[in-house]
Amino acid sequence: MRRIRMSKIKEVLRLKYLNLLSNRQIQTITGVSRNSIANYANSFNEMNLSLDHTLKLEDEEVEQLFHSKKPLVSKISTTVVEIDWNNIHQELCKKGMTRKLLYEEIVISNPNIYSYSQFNRYYNKFVKTVNPSMRQIHYGGDKLFIDYSGLTMPIVNQRTGEINKAQIFVTVLGASGYTYVHASMSQSTKDFINSHVNAFYFYGGVPNILVPDNLKAAVISNKKGIVKLNDAYADMGRHYGIAIQPARPYKPQDKSKVELGVKAIQRWILMKLRHHTFFNVDELNEQINKLIDLYNERKVRRFNKSRTELFELLDKPYLHPLRANRYIYKEFKKATVGIDYHVELLGNGYSVPYIYLGKKVEVTYSSTSVVISLDGNVIAHHKRLFQAYTDSTMKEHMPAEHQYQYEKWNSRRILHWANSLGVFTTSLVQKIMDSKSHEVRSFKSCIAILSFSKIYGKEEIEMVSKVAFESNILKVSSIESMLKTKSYLYYYTQQTSVNNPCLNSHDNIRGGAYYAKSDI
Structure with a gap:
């Protein structure tokens, strides 16, 4: 019960028992809180005193009555x-x-x-x-904060002398502040994910939640609480069973832990390496690894423990174990299955069962494999090809006689169409078919070229086909470009000048004999 002037205690008792006012009204008049008014009233009732007698007492006597049971010693x-x-x-x-x-x-x-x-x-x-970064309660093994340092490190190309900037990736565990640093040559999604995997092995486990900044390598969009992650980054999170919760835009408190970690790394590691010359990123990481251990061993004055000690106590016991298989970086692409029941990827073709012709599928590819899925179900799996313009075709994916939609398209029908346009068009189409390991793989290109006749007419297709056939130009994009720019006409102009004897006999034309003279 808060002590107040004794005259007010009397005033409270008077208003309470003589004027019969409520505690709220008494508070308004005297300024004494309602809790204190109730406490004084309870004490007065327990003492069983008369109101007249109490109001006639001196203030000091009233003090003894109401405060003698709570000596100062007990409070201390x-x-x-x-x-x-x-x-x-x-x-x-x-x-x-x-x-x-x-x-x-x-x-x-x-x-x-x-x-x-x-x-x-x-x-x-x-x-x-x-410290502001320590005010929030971070549970052990719960969050790993991620960012890049704004300060980069120069890497010198020994051969050319060119200087490139290495990017500095930093992670900080929430509870202990235990820090990891890794240098890479870019902030690409591939380098970003590779740095994550290295961090997990450094910590010996994975946290519950990753908290990256809104980097392009991690987040496609983060608006109104709806987050769209980069497909590869989300896939890495699924592989290790980690939730990903990017920091909110324009909310620095969400990532204060790593921001302070980045500043400390710049001071205690990058500045110490400023006079070193590095010729590759591996040399830089070797020096960083030596200094990061020293940094984590430094005592945190506030807790009188090092980050390493705090890590062993707070974070390490709660990290989830690593997967037995290290994550392999993957990329993702949407594609449409062509009429040749293949999906195009970086200049190569990968087959799918022909029943999926025309379907939009998802392609997931790594350095070793290509996986094609439809509505989340895998419909084809191939080894990754690296030789340009080669195909991976599985026999079980082929329809009978390579026919498309019950013989809607086949080589006979395509050649018949070509023949209606001209001899050279037929020859070009046949040449394109012969260039493929399976002629059905050429159907898409052949149909595209023949379809140009609807735009440019039969005569122009025949003329451009002659040029393409004799010059061994088989790509659809090149033939389309020739049609748009009419560059194939130059071929016919050259042919005319070579075969015209009148042009060759002109007085101003020196001829090949002129350049064969010994004195030239």
């Missing part, structure tokens, strides 16, 4: 317990730990400690003195 005895708030803060980082449980454990050995509400007030006061 409840505040002498000193608490290690650093230790309390660290304990709260452990999963399942609560303030209430910690308070109850302290009360067992210190029965006269202040109330739980005071305990919370003192802890909140302590938190305000802590």
Whole structure:
């Protein structure tokens, strides 16, 4: 009960029992809180005194009546317990730990400690003195914060002297602040994911949640609470069973842990390497690895423990184990199955069962394999090809006699169409068919070229086919370009000038004999 002037105690009793006012009305008049008014009223009733007698007492006598049961000594005895708030803060980082449980454990050995509400007030006061990145409670093994340093490191090409900038990838575990650093030559999705995998092996496990900044390698869009992740990054998260929760745009508090980590890394590692000359990124990482261990071993003054010690205590026991198989970087593409029941990928063709002709499929490819899926179900699996313009065709994917939609398209029908346009068109189409390991793989190109006749007419297709056939030009895009620019006409102009004797006998034409003279 808060002490107030004794004259007000009398005033409270008078208004309460003589004027019969409510506690709220008395508060408005006297400024005494309703809780204090209720406490004074309860004490007065327990003492069983008359109102007239109490109002005639001196103020000091009233003080003895209402405060003698709460000597100052008892109040002091409840505040002498000193608490290690650093230790309390660290304990709260452990999963399942609560303030209430910690308070109850302290009360067992210190029965006269202040109330739980005071305990919370003192802890909140302590938190305000802590580094902003440490104010949030981060549970052990829960979050890994990720970002790139704005400061890069130069890599010198020994052969050309050209200088490239290595990107510095930084991760910080939430509870312990244990830090990992890795240099790569770009912030591409591939390098970004590779740095993640290296970090997981450095920590010896994976966290529950990844908290990256909104980098292009990680996030396609993050608007109004709806996050669209990069497909490859999301796939890596699924492989290791990790949730990905990017920091909110324009909310620096979401990633304060890693921002402070980046500043520390720039000061304690990158600045120490500023006078070194590195000729490749592996040399840079070798030096970083030496310094990151020293950095993590440094004592954090606030906790009087190193990040390594805090990692062993807070984060390591709660990390999830690594998968036995290391993640292999994959890329993703949407494609449409062509009439040749193949999907085009980087200049190569990969077959799917012919029943999926015309379907839009998802292609997932790595350095070793190509997987084609439809509505989440795998319909084809191939080894990755690297020789340009080669195909991977499985026999079980082929229809009978390579026919398309029950003989809607076949080589006989395509050649018949070509023959209606001209001899050279037929020869070109046949040449394209012969260039493929399976002639059905040529159907798409042949039909595209023959379809140009609907735009440019039969005569122009025949003329361009003659040029393409004799010059061994078989790509659809090249033939289309010749039609658009009419560059094939140059071929006919040259042919005319060569075969015209009148042009060759002109006085200003020197002829080949001129250049054969010995004195030239």
